[in-house]
Amino acid sequence: MSSFFNLDNPFFTGLNKIVDAFFLSIIFLVTCIPIITIGPALTALYYATAKSLRRDRGYISKEYFKAFKMNFGQGVVSGLVVILASFILYIDWNYAKGLKSNVGVILFSIFTALFVILFCVSIYLFPVLSRFKTKTLHLFKTSFLMSMRHLPSTILMAIIVLFFVLLVYLFRIPILFAPALCALLVSFLMERIFKKYIPQKEEEEESNGVDEWYLE
Structure with a gap:
């Protein structure tokens, strides 16, 4: 019986993760308000999510705002590029949809494919930004190449994201935990990919006191 009240048992650990996911999702939603x-x-x-929620390193709010501040400028630019590109593609897609000709079918197919590519690139874009220091143009290029090179994982992550988008669209309430839970599930695939691009240190090399949590 005493083991049940042990804060390290699976029940309390899982409950703590749920609370953390809820808290992280709320912070995310609030900071998204300015669009x-x-x-x-x-x-x-x-x-x-990858560092605190999954690996229990640091405090969630502290790590969140640390990354938010550190990547603010490049994150705003990258986010606006994605939003603008999506808006333009949506207008073109609707225009092509209304054309009653073979040209319309071809254009509709092209814009649909570009939508899918942009969506896949966006899945990688912000996780890559959170982990690697690179210029914005190279950030988009890297995200595109990763999404194509690891296509099976890309498809799985796309399914995960679309599932949570649909869940929120249909029921609304899941929005209180969906962002963090979605990021958590994506991280299991994304972190496996990232490890392929991070130089592995030899056992005798010193880490210079840096917490290399992403290598675990």
């Missing part, structure tokens, strides 16, 4: 901050918010969401 233009959705880029740094998504970057911080992934960083705090």
Whole structure:
């Protein structure tokens, strides 16, 4: 009986994760309100989820706002690029949809494919920004190449994201925990990919006191 009240048992550990996911999701939603901050918010969401929610390193709010502040400028620019590109593609997609000709079918197919590519790139974009220091143009290029190179994982992550989007759209209430839970599930695939791009240190090399949590 005493083991049940042990805070380290699976029940309390799981309950704590649920509370943390709820708290992290609320922070994310609040920082998304200005719309233009959705880029740094998504970057911080992934960083705090991968580091604190999944690996129990640091405090969730502290890690979130650390990543939010550190990647604010580049996150805003990247987020606005994605939003603008999505808006333009949506207009073109609707225009092509209304054309009653073979040209319309071809254009509709092209814009649909571009939508899918942009969506796949966006899945990688902000996690990559949270982990690697690179220029914005190279950030988009890297995200595109990763999404194509690891296509099976990309498809699985896309399914996860779309599932939670649909869940929130249909029931609304899940929005209180969906962002963090979605990021958590994505992180299991994304972190496995990231490890392939991080140089592995030899056992005798010193880490210079840096917490290399992402290598675990």
